[in-house]
Amino acid sequence: MDIRGQIDAWLARLANERKASPHTIEAYRRDLAKLLRYMQTQQLPSFDALIPHRMRGFIAAEHRGGLSPKSLQRLLSSCRSLFRQLTREGLLTHDPLAGVHGPKVHRKLPQVLDVDEATALVEGEGGEALNLRDRAMLELFYSSGLRLSELIGLCWMDLDLEAGEVRVLGKGRKTRIVPVGRHAMAALCAWGEFEGREPNSPVFRGRHGAPISPRAVQARMKTLALRQGFAKHVHPHLLRHTFASHMLESSGDLRAVQELLGHADIATTQIYTHLDFQHLAKVYDAAHPRAKKRGVERSEK
Template identity: 60%
Template sequence: MSSDALRTQVEAYLEHLSVERRLSANTTENYRRDLMAMIDWMAETGIVRFADIDGERLRGFIAGEHRRGLSPKSLQRRLSALRSFFRHQLKRGSLAANPAQGLRAPKAPRKLPQILDPDEMTQLVEVPTDAPLGLRDRAMLELLYSSGLRVSELCALRWRDLDLAEALVRVNGKGGKMRIVPVGSHALTALTEWKTDQRAAIESPVFPGRAGKPITARAVQLRLRQLAQQQGIWKRVHPHLLRHSFASHVLESSGDLRGVQELLGHADIATTQIYTHLDFQRLAKVYDDAHPRAKRRSKA
C-alpha cells in the first residue's frame, strides 16, 4: 500500500473525529500531525500496511521520536492519537489487534506550580481602594489568597456564606463537598468595607457581575491580569496562582501538609480519608500561625 493510500485512511479517520465525534479543529490537527509522523516513519522503515505494525515496531518508533528530542508530554499525546486510530481500525475490521495498546511514553517530569513570594503577594493585593471597583478588587484578591479558594468557589460565594464575626467562609467545593475555611484579618477588613459599600443583602453574590449575577471566572481572570500589571508584577498572574501561593506559604511556615490539604479541600477520597481526624480548631491554628496575612485582631 502506498503512502498516499495510508494518508487517505488517516484523512477518513480525521473526518470521523471532526464530523461524528465533533472534536475541535485544534485537536483534529494535533491528531493529523501525530498520525502523519507515523506514516513518514513507515515509509522510512519499509512498512506498507498498518496491519504490519506490531507492538515491538511501534515501541521502536516511539523510542526513535524520544531520541529525536520529542518531549515526554508530546510522546504521550502521540501515543494517545495512535491508540485511538488503531482502535478505530480494529472496530472496522482492518486490524486484528491494537499495536499501541499497553505502550507507555516516558513519564513527564512533574512541573511545580509557579507562585508569588510573600512580598510579591503583598504588592499584588494592596491595590488602591479609591479606584473604581477598588474595594471589590481588594476584597477579591485578599480572599483568594487568604483562604486559598478556587476561582469557581469565589464566584459562587454569597454573603450568607461568610461569617465575618467568626472570620470563616463556607465553601461549596468540587463534587458539592462543603468545607469551612478561615479568613485572615486583611481579607476581613477588605470584605467588611466592600459589604458596607455595596449595602448587600445576605442572599446577594459577594462579587456581582453584570445584572447582579455572580461574576464569571473569566472576568476574574482578566481582572487579575490587569491588576498584576498595574501593581508592577509581570509574572503570569491568574486565580490559581494565588491558591498555589496560599498553599506554598502556609506549608513552608507550618510544615503541616495534611492541614494544608484539608484547607484546600482536596477532592481525592484517599487524601480526604487521611485528614478526616483533623479537627477544625487545629486547622485554624495552623492557618493563624502560618499564613502571612492571617493574624487575627484580638477580640475586646
Template identity: 70%
Template sequence: MEPGAQVEAYLRHLAAERAPSPHTLDAYRRDLGKLLAMMQAHGVDSFHSLTPDRVRGMVATSHRQGLAPSSLQRLLSSWRGLFRYLAAEGLLAHDPVAGVRGPKLRRKLPQVLDTDEAAGLVTVEGDEPLNVRDRAMLELFYSSGLRLSELTGLRWGDLDLVGGEVRVLGKGRKLRIVPVGRFAVQALQALASGGNAGPEQPVFPGRGGAPISSRAVQLRFKQIGLRQGTMKRIHPHLLRHTFASHMLESSGDLRAVQELLGHADIATTQIYTHLDFQHLSKVYDSAHPRAKKRMP
C-alpha cells in the first residue's frame, strides 16, 4: 500500500474510533500531508524506508526554515499516531520517530482576566435579542469553563436550568456534567423566554437556525471587547482560562478543576498552578515588608 493510501486508511480509522471534530481531523490531515511532502522531497518512497535519523533531518530542516517549536511538536505527535496505527495493523515493523524529539518549547502562560475585568466583560446591558444572546454566551463561558466547540454544539436538552447543570460532549466524545452558576442560569432563562427553546434546538442558533459557528462567536467576542474598552484581546478561550484560574485560586483543588475542564491529563491542568503562583508572587511582593528590600 502506498504511503498516501496508508494515511487515508489511518484517517478513516481515526474518524471511526475517536470521532474527532472536523477541525481536528483536518489538522491531522495537514500534518500527515506535510510528512508525505517531506518524504517525497527527501526521496523516501515508503514508511519502511523512513528512519529516526531521516525524521530528525526533516525536523531540523523545518526548524531552520522557521517552523515554530510548537508546530513541530504537533507534527511529531500526529506522525506518532500514524506509525502506532500502522504497527498495530502489521504494516510497519519499526517506529520511525522512536527517540526523535522536537525543539524545546518555551512555556507560555495563558492570559486571564482578573475578577473585575471578568465581571465587567460579561455584564452586557440591554434587552435586545443580540444583547440577550451575547450575555448568555459570556456568562456560560465564564460560569462553566466550556470549550468553544462545546458551547456551539449545545442543545436546550443539554441544560438543566432548575438544577443548574449543563451536559457537554468534550474531546474524544467524553461526556461530562458541569455546574452552571446563578448569573448564567438567569441569562439563559432570559434567552429561552424568546422562544425556540425545544430540547433539540441549538441554544445559540446562527443563520438558518443551525448552531452558531465558532468563527461567528470569535468575531462577536472581539467586537464586545473593543466596545467595552477591554485592553486584553477577548476570545472564547480567554474565558475558559479565566474560569480555570479563578476556580483554582479560590479552591486549590487541582483534581476538581481537571474534571470541570474535561482534561484527560492533569498535566494539562497544572499550567493554572503557575498562573496561581504568579498571582501569589504579586501579592507577596506588594504586601511583605522585606520582599523587595535589599539585605544590609
C-alpha cells in the first residue's frame, strides 16, 4: 500500500471505528495533504524515510508559507496521530517527530458576557412563537454550556424536564448528562407546549421538520444582539464561554466545569481560570487602597 493509501486507510478507521466526525476527518485530510506534498517534493517514497531533521524542515517551510502557530500545532498533532497508528501496525519503525516541536501558541482568552449582559440577551422579549423558540435556545446555551452542534442535534426524548437534565452527544460521539437550570426549564416547557413534544422530533426545527441549521442559529443570535445594542460579537460559543466562566467564578471547581463542558483534557478547561483571575484582579485593583497605581499600570498594558 502506498503512502496515500495508508492515510486513506487510517482516516477510514477513524470514521468507522472511532466515530470521528466528518469535520474532524476533513481537518486531518487537509493537514496530511500538506505532508504528502512535501514528501513528493522531497521524493520520499515511504513514511520510514521521514526523520526528525526532515520533519523540522517541513514545519519550517509551512511556517514560512504563512501557516499560523496554532495551525502548525494542529498539523503536528495530525502527523503524530498517523505515525502512532502506523507504528502499531508495524509500518513505521521509528518516530519521525522525536524532539520536533512547533512554535509556541499565544492562547487568546475568549470573550464572555457579564451576568447582566447574559440575562438581557437570553430573556429577550415577547411571547410569539419565534421569541419562545429563541428564549428556549438561548436559555439552554447559557444554562448548560452546550456546543452549537449539541443543541441542534437535540430531540425531545433527550430532555428530562422533570429531572432537569439533558443528554447530549458531544465530540468523539461521547454522551454526557448535563443539568438544566430552572429558567431554561421554564423556557423549554413553554416552547414544548407550543411546538409539541414528539420524542423523536428535533427540539429546534428548521424547514421541513429537519433540525435547525447552525447558520440559522448564528444569524438569529446576531439579530437579537444587534436589536439589544450589544457591542460584543454575539455567537453561540460566546454563551458556552460565558457559562464556563460564570460557573468557575462561582464554584472554583475546575473538574466539575470540565465534566459539564465535556472536555477530554482539563488543560482545555484551564483557560477559564485565566478569565477568573482577570476578574479577581479587577476587583482587587478597584478595592485595595494600595492597588490604585497598579490598576493604572494594568490598564496601560
